[in-house]
Amino acid sequence: MIRSRKERTPFALGAYFTGGATNGDAWRAPEEDTDADIEFQRYRDYVAVLEKGRFDAIFLYDNVLPIPDPSLIARTPMLARWDTFTLLAALAVTSSHIGLIGTASTTFNEPYNIARRVASLDRLSGGRAGWNVVTATGGGENFNLASHVDHELRYERAQEFVDVVKRLWKTVEPDAFIRDKRSGEWLNATHVHPLNHKGRFFQVAGPLNAPPTIQRPPVVAQAGASGPGKELAARIGEIIYTAEYDINAGRDYRSDILDRAVRFGRDDRHIRILPGLAPIVALTESEAKAKFEHYLTYLDKADILRGLSFYASLGTDLSEWPDDRPVELHCVEETNSHKSRQSLIVDWIRKTHPTKEDILRTFTRGGHRLLVGTPASIVDEMEEWHQTGAADGFNIMFTSSPSGINDFVEMVIPELQRRKIMRSSYASRNLRENLRIPPT
């Protein structure tokens, strides 16, 4: 166990993608791609650059939200998105070392399907698959329901769902396959174990009919931040994504999650907590600032503010707030969607009294932190978070593709490596081994 929460864990770096037409909001800049939703080679090329940068994993965000008014997303790269595991399966073939983490909700899937899908990706990629467990911020209306499933119920289902998936992965022992042409024995039946699970939400007989996983089992990621979300993260999350933007809040969050994990009997050294970070980097401060201003000229500010208001369920459309007055939020009704993001942004607005412009310059559309600076200043910040127990690494949210990806790999990665925060070669072709998280 970690004695002090300030003790350094191996630094982990993830790359966040939406699986959509572009990544980041500066898609109108002439140099950025707008067709990654139809041109697979864009993802192939991004991943090749990230592998050169020795990223541990890419992570594909996903949701299945209904869109009652499509005009609201007419100026935003939100539609269309690849099915995450289909895209990752193709990337498994074009890449060799980077981890491939896909999102699948426990609210609109069945454990058997997900266990099989992730196991198949793990085999296909030679041991690089991960599953980002979400309860989904919305989507009931696309799955025979009148509205989204209640937050608490979603998390209760998620707990059982993940347990069943993990147990399904163990139903066939890796040495069960004999494949002996001479004797005619294909399988050692004593090494195959039906599950016969009968729970509150699921009945699953098993065993899992899927290629045996290489990582035994694939890595499980999660991003819980509300009460039930943190409990789930602490119980099953090996990588935990968060949106903390303040170092003290980051330390508190990490310490809280690790304490809870220990209470679940887990070893807290085997958890990687990765806050999101959207960097804009250049070789000098003034160039970085100019790049940021250039980036802002391509944003549809009203649309970004509307998107953030919706995503964080602020109950007020920030885009309609007067330019020159600090934003005030009075009674914000608690959401059933994204409880933690709502409280994070609402608390920040109430504490700092920002104008709309301040909000735009602090957060991305999804409420993650923007950081503008040189490789040294950005790495200073990352290092401080890592050294003082606020993070085990970061989930990088590029503000544009391909420039944001290229900039980070060309400028920030060498600085991380020079300071020995990051390795300069992969330790393995297996995600779990690269993260140094032993099988569970």
Ligand SMILES: Cc1cc2nc3c(=O)[nH]c(=O)nc-3n(C[C@H](O)[C@H](O)[C@H](O)COP(=O)(O)O)c2cc1C
């Ligand atoms: C980096 C990051 C990525 C996330 N990706 C997804 C996603 O792909 N799909 C989704 O429905 N929710 C996603 N979420 C939301 C979480 O699953 C979760 O709903 C959120 O952290 C709120 O947790 P809470 O329900 O505990 O408040 C993500 C959150 C973070 C911080």
